[in-house]
Amino acid sequence: MTEHDEPESTTSGPRHVDAAEAEQLISEGGLYLLDVRTPQEFTSLGHIPEALLLPVELVAAVSAVVPRDDKPVLVYCEHGVRSQHAARVLLRCGYEQVLNLLGGMSTWRGKRAYDAQPIAGPSGWLLENSDLLRGGGHALDVACGRGRHVLTLAAVGWQVRGIDRNAEVIEDLQGVAKRLGLQIDLAVVDLEVGLVDLGNAVYDLIVVTHYLHRPLFPAICDALKSGGILIYETFTTAQAERGHPKNPDFLLKPDELQKLVRPLEILRAYEGERDGQMVAAVVARKPSLGLP
Secondary structure, eight states: OOTTSOOOOOSSOOEEEOHHHHHHHHHHOOOEEEEOSOHHHHHHTOBOTTOEEOOGGGGGGGGGTSOOSSSOEEEEOSSSHHHHHHHHHHHHTTOSOEEEETTGGGGOOSOOBOOOOOTTSSOHHHHHTGGGGSSOOEEEEETOTTOHHHHHHHHTTOEEEEEESOHHHHHHHHHHHHHHTOOEEEEEOOTTSSOOOOOSSOEEEEEEESOOOGGGHHHHHHHEEEEEEEEEEEEBGGGGGTSSOOOGGGSBOTTHHHHHTTTSEEEEEEEEEETTEEEEEEEEEOOOTTOO
């Protein structure tokens, strides 16, 4: 869906509001704000304060990040086309009060914020690479924590396995997945004891964020199918100057991540400040069979 696509016709859709009405509703409080643009638009063009970012490609995962209660959800994009599509998805997901901002941010005259994505949602690096998540398949979230990524991936059609060593977190996540009606394979696995076997050529996608255990990289590479994608992001040594973590075992040295993911082919890479934290990130692909 692009800004130039024609809106779908429907007899039962979201309620459309103009910028003036939207600003009035926001001032009264009691609603959720959902921005379905790209991460680049969210920060460079500005967004409505307190809005949650969820690109339109991932909007089917909305129930993983926006509570489904009696509060209205105001959806917007840049010109109002992507948001209309997203608003219809929200209605199909069971949200009863869905508002679409006519004309999007191009008509907005209220306050704008330029801060990064709130931590409660999927990581900015995953969102920036959401174009790689459209095909579905088998995915693994390593050190999944409270499940912001397993829930997102499951909601957009991936068959997901999430592993973490914290049994309490896994139990809580199982309850959340059940309430959302999502089928997720969850397991308690201590990734730092002995040689961990993640399987051989099992996954089309592996996601790792804010976790580092260097001996695990060979197992991660082995677990990817031919042509499979690794999305990885975690802290660098520069983060120790800003806060936690400070243990060098959990911090990447400059350019270290790209070396650790070899022999994968690096498609995209970033190292520096992101969302107020010092990180390194890569998107890498396992070479297809028969290719070097």
